[in-house]
Amino acid sequence: EAQVTQNPRYLITVTGKKLTVTCSQNMNHEYMSWYRQDPGLGLRQIYYSMNVEVTDKGDVPEGYKVSRKEKRNFPLILESPSPNQTSLYFCASSLLPIDNEQFFGPGTRLTVL
Amino acid sequence: GENVEQHPSTLSVQEGDSAVIKCTYSDSASNYFPWYKQELGKRPQLIIDIRSNVGEKKDQRIAVTLNKTAKHFSLHITETQPEDSAVYFCAASHMNTGFQKLVFGTGTRLLVSP
Secondary structure: OOOEEEEOOEEEEOOOOOEEEEEEEOOOOOEEEEEEEEOOOEEEEEEEEEEOOEEEEOOOOOOOEEOOOOOOEOOEEEOOOOHHHOEEEEEEEEOOOOOOOOEEOOOEEEEEO | OOOEEEEOOEEEEEOOOOEEEEEEEOOOOOOEEEEEEEOOOOOOEEEEEEEOOOOEEEEOOEEEEEEOOOOEEEEEEOOOOHHHOEEEEEEEEEEEOOEEEEEEOOOEEEEEEO
16 A cells, blocks of 8 residues: 555654654655644645755754655654644655655654653 | 745535635745645645646536636635535645745635534
8 A cells, every 4th residue: 555654643752852753655756755734834844855865954944854865764853852843743755846746644743841 | 935825714614505715825936736635633635736837627526726927826615515624725836946845825724514
């Protein structure tokens, strides 16, 4: 089954404790992206990757890191989480950069205390 | 950079009525405009999209119109059903240093009452 998976689905952590949210797709998509969703603000892009070892900042990259060592995986790293990073996070992938349907993962709800 | 505004933020209709959601964008170079539907607790899913060389596109009960001159596009849902209740996001795609970036609107919560 073609899909985008994320783990964990729910996470409660404390300020400053490094965490990683994994994202994997099995559709051989080149483009992957991370979004955060906050009430009243819609979906905002954090980082994106056009291919292996090619990543760039989105609209809200501060406090986040990403890596793309393999085509299928695109982890999101929070080196020192803060309460303002409490949000719902979505990973997405598409065959082509943007001008093509984006397939979203199930989401990760993160709470930073 | 691109800015996408979406209205209304909430929309309540009776089953069978039509619903219209409007979006405006700022970058005249934007050329791809998708609409995503997000049901409660679920992930966003593409329902329809339109490219800048087309003025209107239909798929059964949903349609999207694009006015490039005015830089706005709209989603039209006819004969609404309770299962249409969801949050709808518009988006616009524009070039950014050789890469097309997708910017989303803030969403419209549609409630269809039986």
